[in-house]
Amino acid sequence: MSDINDLYQELILDHNRSPRNHRELDAPDGKAEGYNPLCGDHVTVFVKLEKDVVKEVTFKGSGCAISTASASLMTQTLKGKTLDEAKALFRRFHGLVTGKAKEITEGPGLGKLEVFAGVCEYPARVKCATLAWHTVKAALEKRDEIVTTE
Amino acid sequence: MITAANVQAGSNRPRSVPALDVERIRADFPILRERIGGRPVVYLDNAATAQKPQQVIDAVSAYYARDNANVHRGVHTLSVRATRAFEEARVKIQRFIAAPRPEQIIFTRGTTEAVNLVAQSYGRTRIREGDEIVISWMEHHSNIVPWQILCQQTGAVLRVAPINDRGELLIDEFVRLLAPRTKLVAITHMSNALGTINPVREIVDLAHAREIPVLVDGAQAVPHFPVNVQELDCDFYAFSGHKMFGPTGIGVLYGRLEILEGLPPYQGGGDMIKSVSFAGTTYNDLPYRLEAGTPHIAGAIGLGAAVDYLNAVGLDNVAVHEEELLFHATELVSQIPQVRLIGTAPNKAGVLSFVIGDVHAHDVGTILDHVGIAVRTGHHCSQPVMERFKVPATTRASFALYNTKEEADALAEGLREVVRVFC
Numbered sequence: 001m002s003d004i005n006d007l008y009q010e011l012i013l014d015h016n017r018s019p020r021n022h023r024e025l026d027a028p029d030g031k032a033e034g035y036n037p038l039c040g041d042h043v044t045v046f047v048k049l050e051k052d053v054v055k056e057v058t059f060k061g062s063g064c065a066i067s068t069a070s071a072s073l074m075t076q077t078l079k080g081k082t083l084d085e086a087k088a089l090f091r092r093f094h095g096l097v098t099g100k101a102k103e104i105t106e107g108p109g110l111g112k113l114e115v116f117a118g119v120c121e122y123p124a125r126v127k128c129a130t131l132a133w134h135t136v137k138a139a140l141e142k143r144d145e146i147v148t149t150e
Numbered sequence: 151m152i153t154a155a156n157v158q159a160g161s162n163r164p165r166s167v168p169a170l171d172v173e174r175i176r177a178d179f180p181i182l183r184e185r186i187g188g189r190p191v192v193y194l195d196n197a198a199t200a201q202k203p204q205q206v207i208d209a210v211s212a213y214y215a216r217d218n219a220n221v222h223r224g225v226h227t228l229s230v231r232a233t234r235a236f237e238e239a240r241v242k243i244q245r246f247i248a249a250p251r252p253e254q255i256i257f258t259r260g261t262t263e264a265v266n267l268v269a270q271s272y273g274r275t276r277i278r279e280g281d282e283i284v285i286s287w288m289e290h291h292s293n294i295v296p297w298q299i300l301c302q303q304t305g306a307v308l309r310v311a312p313i314n315d316r317g318e319l320l321i322d323e324f325v326r327l328l329a330p331r332t333k334l335v336a337i338t339h340m341s342n343a344l345g346t347i348n349p350v351r352e353i354v355d356l357a358h359a360r361e362i363p364v365l366v367d368g369a370q371a372v373p374h375f376p377v378n379v380q381e382l383d384c385d386f387y388a389f390s391g392h393k394m395f396g397p398t399g400i401g402v403l404y405g406r407l408e409i410l411e412g413l414p415p416y417q418g419g420g421d422m423i424k425s426v427s428f429a430g431t432t433y434n435d436l437p438y439r440l441e442a443g444t445p446h447i448a449g450a451i452g453l454g455a456a457v458d459y460l461n462a463v464g465l466d467n468v469a470v471h472e473e474e475l476l477f478h479a480t481e482l483v484s485q486i487p488q489v490r491l492i493g494t495a496p497n498k499a500g501v502l503s504f505v506i507g508d509v510h511a512h513d514v515g516t517i518l519d520h521v522g523i524a525v526r527t528g529h530h531c532s533q534p535v536m537e538r539f540k541v542p543a544t545t546r547a548s549f550a551l552y553n554t555k556e557e558a559d560a561l562a563e564g565l566r567e568v569v570r571v572f573c
Contacts, residue, residue, distance in 0.1 A: 004520045008513075008571050039512045040529060040542045062542065064510035065572070122516055 007118035016065035021058040021075035030142045034135030036149040041067040045135045052083045071132035090133045097129045169470035176552050178203040189522035192557045197342050197548035199392045209455035210448045236447050239454030246457045248378040253436040260401035261369040262292040264388035269296035271416040279305030281333040286311045288341040291531040293367045317344035317493040335364045339371035343532035344493030345501030354383045374499045375469040396456035400449030417442040468551045479558035492544050503546045509572045511543035518564045
């Protein structure tokens with residue numbers, strides 16, 4: 001049996017305790033809200049773009065440790081990426097947390113996001129890990145809408 | 151807080167004599183032999199649904215294997231056998247809640263459908279614009295939303311009686327809400343989120359003094375202690391099979407005979423008619439008039455077997471066992487400094503709801519699942535309760551007759567692991 005610390009790694013706990021980029025953006029180029037009715041996790045993501053490059057990503061909201069840490073690490077990872085790179089990262093991240101990491105190898109490497117590898121052992125928690133990503137996708141596509149995981 | 155004193159008061163037996171032989175009971179529930187992550191499952195999600203004893207599984211299986219046929223219409227032997235088994239189940243349930251007559255037992259899909267039946271069939275004929283329906287702040291969504299729908303349909307108004315910080319109904323506030331235009335009180339017997347047991351008889355007396363009928367949501371009550379609808383004197387009593395060790399998809403609405411007799415059908419279809427022509431249809435007698443379509447025959451028979459099971463164990467014994475268990479679990483969990491209990495009514499049963507520091511309930515649930523403990527995390531379909539206690543969600547451990555003190559110990563141990571990881 002895997003250790004519970006494989007899921008709740010120190011990096012995740014740290015980003016849960018002190019989430020990075022946890023603030024609103026003034027005059028964002030895109031903004032979207034994400035909601036996971038199962039957990040009550042709630043996140044709003046703000047993005048600033050320069051042409052097709054993500055200049056800044058921030059988030060507000062509350063949720064479980066997995067969803068908070070995922071949002072926090074996502075904002076750090078996406079900064080400076082092109083829209084195409086951001087999409088590719090989401091695909092790889094989704095593959096990682098659903099246990100299909102080996103099948104999806106194109107695009108930039110996941111780096112720190114690898115810390116979420118343990119999530120694939122907990123199918124009930126996949127939505128927690130991907131909520132911020134679904135939401136940022138909507139924000140980048142400038143769909144100002146509420147994304148739900150259900 | 152539950153105290154040792156009221157555990158004793160609930161039981162006249164010396165503490166050394168166990169109320170029931172829990173190991174023997176556990177042997178009846180095959181699922182309790184399942185292992186999660188290499189450990190025996192500790193099932194503490196009974197308020198969501200209870201596990202099934204072999205006796206119930208066998209009754210359902212035997213019906214399908216030997217007696218399956220449609221009820222109430224065939225002249226052939228299998229139909230006669232199926233009808234007999236189905237109607238015997240109705241009588242078992244009638245006796246289980248001490249209803250005067252079997253036709254007062256209406257089979258539904260569950261508590262939710264029973265409440266909706268009353269809202270639509272009773273509500274739409276008796277409740278008009280400006281009338282009021284009184285519920286409480288601790289209701290499950292299924293005893294809120296059907297009334298909201300009825301209010302939208304009729305222009306009636308929903309009034310909500312508040313609760314205190316322990317999770318008890320404020321009776322004085324409740325009484326204040328009983329107005330000349332109050333046409334119905336709908337209240338839970340036992341809160342699924344808090345465990346609070348409401349003083350139903352007192353509530354009924356207060357309402358009846360003003361000629362207001364009372365519906366009781368008994369979904370959480372029936373697996374934990376004996377229920378006697380005549381002693382409660384309520385007008386409707388709704389409960390589900392699956393929370394009292396029976397199958398899912400079967401539930402019961404009990405109603406006072408005079409009221410049921412005046413109710414229009416809830417749904418149209420087979421079984422609820424005497425004759426149909428395009429000029430008009432004559433409806434069947436009770437209880438069939440309110441049971442359109444082929445019923446969940448196997449479910450009713452399984453629920454009858456669950457009633458037999460509970461009768462054999464004795465719900466008085468179950469109540470004593472669970473009270474001791476809840477007392478033990480409450481003591482252990484309270485010793486963890488980061489724990490805040492949600493729902494501390496002196497009169498409560500079976501439910502331990504809590505938050506740990508600022509750890510999200512889903513993280514608590516995952517860590518407990520990792521050690522084989524099944525609890526419910528979230529709002530428990532009682533979002534107003536969460537709002538009242540200003541928490542987004544709680545972790546809820548809920549107990550049944552097969553749970554042991556060792557399982558409560560495992561819960562406390564699992565919570566210490568949560569603290570170790572997060573706090």
